Amino acid sequence: MGAPEEGPARHYLLARADFQSLFDALAREGYTTLGPTVRDAAIVYAEIRNVEDLPIGWTDRQGPGTYRIERRKDDALFGYNVGPHSWKGYLYPSRERLWAAHRSPSGFTVEPPEAAPPRYAFLGVRACELQAIAIQDRVFDGPYADPAYRARRASSLRIAVQCGQAGPTCFCASMGTGPRVGPDHDLALTELLGPGSHRFLVQVGSPRGAAIADRLPLRPATEEDLRARDALVDQATSSMGRSLRTDDVHDLLLGNPGLHRWEEVARRCLACTNCTLACPTCFCSTTEEVPDLSGDRVERWRRWDSCFTLAFTQLGKGSVRRSPTSRYRQWLTHKLASWQDQFGSSGCVGCGRCITWCPVGIDLTEEVAALREESSAKTAVSGGER
Amino acid sequence: MGPESVAASPTSDAVPGLPEYAPRPFLLQDRRQETSDTVTLTLVPADGGTVPSFRPGQFNMVYAFGVGEVAISISGDPTRDGPLVHTIRAVGKVSTALTRLRPGDVVGIRGPYGQGWPIDAAEGKDVVVVAGGLGLAPLRPVLYELIGHRSRYGRVEIVFGARSPADLLYYSEVQEWRRRTDLRLQVTVDSADRSWYGDVGVVTQRLPDTRFDASRAVAFVCGPEIMMRFVAQALEARGLAEDAVWLSMERNMKCAIAQCGHCQYGPLFICREGPVLSYRRLKPLLAWKEL
Numbered sequence: 001m002g003a004p005e006e007g008p009a010r011h012y013l014l015a016r017a018d019f020q021s022l023f024d025a026l027a028r029e030g031y032t033t034l035g036p037t038v039r040d041a042a043i044v045y046a047e048i049r050n051v052e053d054l055p056i057g058w059t060d061r062q063g064p065g066t067y068r069i070e071r072r073k074d075d076a077l078f079g080y081n082v083g084p085h086s087w088k089g090y091l092y093p094s095r096e097r098l099w100a101a102h103r104s105p106s107g108f109t110v111e112p113p114e115a116a117p118p119r120y121a122f123l124g125v126r127a128c129e130l131q132a133i134a135i136q137d138r139v140f141d142g143p144y145a146d147p148a149y150r151a152r153r154a155s156s157l158r159i160a161v162q163c164g165q166a167g168p169t170c171f172c173a174s175m176g177t178g179p180r181v182g183p184d185h186d187l188a189l190t191e192l193l194g195p196g197s198h199r200f201l202v203q204v205g206s207p208r209g210a211a212i213a214d215r216l217p218l219r220p221a222t223e224e225d226l227r228a229r230d231a232l233v234d235q236a237t238s239s240m241g242r243s244l245r246t247d248d249v250h251d252l253l254l255g256n257p258g259l260h261r262w263e264e265v266a267r268r269c270l271a272c273t274n275c276t277l278a279c280p281t282c283f284c285s286t287t288e289e290v291p292d293l294s295g296d297r298v299e300r301w302r303r304w305d306s307c308f309t310l311a312f313t314q315l316g317k318g319s320v321r322r323s324p325t326s327r328y329r330q331w332l333t334h335k336l337a338s339w340q341d342q343f344g345s346s347g348c349v350g351c352g353r354c355i356t357w358c359p360v361g362i363d364l365t366e367e368v369a370a371l372r373e374e375s376s377a378k379t380a381v382s383g384g385e386r
Numbered sequence: 387m388g389p390e391s392v393a394a395s396p397t398s399d400a401v402p403g404l405p406e407y408a409p410r411p412f413l414l415q416d417r418r419q420e421t422s423d424t425v426t427l428t429l430v431p432a433d434g435g436t437v438p439s440f441r442p443g444q445f446n447m448v449y450a451f452g453v454g455e456v457a458i459s460i461s462g463d464p465t466r467d468g469p470l471v472h473t474i475r476a477v478g479k480v481s482t483a484l485t486r487l488r489p490g491d492v493v494g495i496r497g498p499y500g501q502g503w504p505i506d507a508a509e510g511k512d513v514v515v516v517a518g519g520l521g522l523a524p525l526r527p528v529l530y531e532l533i534g535h536r537s538r539y540g541r542v543e544i545v546f547g548a549r550s551p552a553d554l555l556y557y558s559e560v561q562e563w564r565r566r567t568d569l570r571l572q573v574t575v576d577s578a579d580r581s582w583y584g585d586v587g588v589v590t591q592r593l594p595d596t597r598f599d600a601s602r603a604v605a606f607v608c609g610p611e612i613m614m615r616f617v618a619q620a621l622e623a624r625g626l627a628e629d630a631v632w633l634s635m636e637r638n639m640k641c642a643i644a645q646c647g648h649c650q651y652g653p654l655f656i657c658r659e660g661p662v663l664s665y666r667r668l669k670p671l672l673a674w675k676e677l
Binding site (some may be wrong): 284 | 406409411451455477494638640641643644646648650652653673677
């Protein structure tokens with residue numbers, strides 16, 4: 001037994017037959033529910049209203065540069081790994097209007113921002129995704145906190161779901177971000193599916209989560225249910241397909257800008273930006289000026305950008321990072337190393353999306369290992385010369 | 387409020403109820419052609435309010451209505467209340483639109499942002515200012531400060547270089563400064579025809595001729611990155627400590643508030659930790675190609 005809140009008293013059971021009550025409770029509390037659903041042969045996040053919208057009986061098969069959905073042998077609701085979408089698409093939309101302005105006697109007048117933020121309930125947030133949200137919170141916080149992000153984040157509800165399996169591209173265990181759901185959530189569900197029994201362990205993580213739980217037909221959980229959850233998490237940990245060694249990665253990446261491996265990976269990299277778009281923490285953006293036909297009114301939009309584009313570092317008549325080598329190096333060193341200097345943690349949660357969704361299957365865990373090998377070989381040689 | 391808190395916290399002139407991203411309209415009062423592609427704009431708030439105070443080396447996001455925004459350093463006089471002054475070279479779409487504006491037109495301003503030159507740390511010391519081309523624009527406020535409070539500083543040595551005589555900024559002002567006896571200003575150009583009577587050569591060639599006490603001097607350097615690298619090396623060779631040499635870095639910027647990611651330079655956000663940074667912090671980063 002752990003801390004008192006880990007006891008069965010704080011845990012409840014929701015029968016599979018009653019799962020619709022969660023959707024109904026969220027709707028009654030005024031939330032727009034976003035969760036996993038099958039669309040275009042992938043499990044994506046979209047607005048869902050009914051339990052039937054969930055990917056019932058579906059799972060996915062992932063690998064470097066490959067993703068396929070396939071049928072499960074059971075009717076699990078959450079029996080899949082993370083797909084191409086992440087919650088950042090809702091907290092930090094890919095396109096967002098920053099402001100609008102119209103010409104006026106004083107030159108121009110900026111119009112006040114649009115109405116209240118949406119009230120989202122995120123259903124099916126994995127452990128790594130909770131960490132990704134926490135990482136973006138730190139990006140958009142500070143003296144210039146993004147008010148729109150903060151508002152959406154403050155009004156949203158995070159319903160986590162424990163992973164009972166890990167995919168071949170998952171490496172959250174080595175990043176310390178999973179697979180066990182951390183304490184920072186509103187509700188945490190564990191899908192317990194056995195012969196003749198399909199139920200959900202429900203853990204309440206916040207007062208707002210409790211307000212939802214109060215509306216559900218729950219019964220108390222037993223020690224056995226908690227053990228079943230722990231067994232599931234252990235199963236996910238042991239099925240983790242990849243790992244990344246983190247203890248030396250900061251100095252390894254920032255101390256070796258000239259390794260040959262940077263050139264080698266850049267020959268495979270298409271600089272297509274898929275990894276940065278699929279990444280749940282990548283936050284870079286650019287702006288677009290959208291005037292109307294009269295030219296008297298203009299909207300200023302922010303949209304996701306990527307450090308893999310040539311234009312990203314445009315300065316004067318040229319770009320600073322002209323070679324794909326420099327752009328891949330920027331992405332990896334930022335994600336795993338300089339992010340630590342900037343925000344106090346790694347920028348990577350080990351979700352594996354950048355591996356799965358890379359069209360040529362570049363695997364950052366493999367790249368880091370290769371960089372480490374080349375770096376230590378170099379050190380050994382120079383050490384021998386001394 | 388101390389200068390540090392001005393630099394580190396959001397501008398108090400942000401439009402109430404609007405996000406930090408919203409620009410404030412400024413009226414173009416005067417436009418002065420500096421060179422064939424560079425103008426100096428003098429701006430006053432269109433709402434009749436006050437011009438935000440700034441530290442030399444800070445920058446604003448300057449907005450051309452319907453075109454876009456660009457980061458421009460402030461070139462006015464920080465020692466007196468006055469209009470906002472920006473010197474802008476027509477390079478891209480936005481800067482070209484800004485250079486074509488006429489008195490009476492309106493631009494948007496948000497800022498000031500970033501860390502400026504550590505001018506307080508220069509008190510009682512010799513000051514070396516090295517500017518290349520448009521690099522004089524963010525250093526002009528330093529010169530106003532040095533001249534305005536001349537007794538606070540030791541020797542003042544200024545080296546100003548440009549590609550050609552036609553590319554020299556603030557020409558009449560530079561001539562005035564050259565006539566002063568309480569500072570020394572050397573002007574050099576990379577190439578010139580026979581009508582030029584001054585020095586020809588890059589700024590580093592003028593540095594051996596500067597006189598300062600390396601144990602109690604600071605240097606402020608701005609220009610093309612390669613020029614700053616060589617100047618910093620030369621100053622270090624003259625005995626200046628790495629943290630006595632300050633450079634102003636330039637990178638693509640979209641937001642100026644460390645959120646768009648464009649200006650990242652290693653672990654630094656140039657908009658927030660810079661644009662002015664010590665050579666001590668920059669030296670290891672300047673060694674990376676295409677960082």
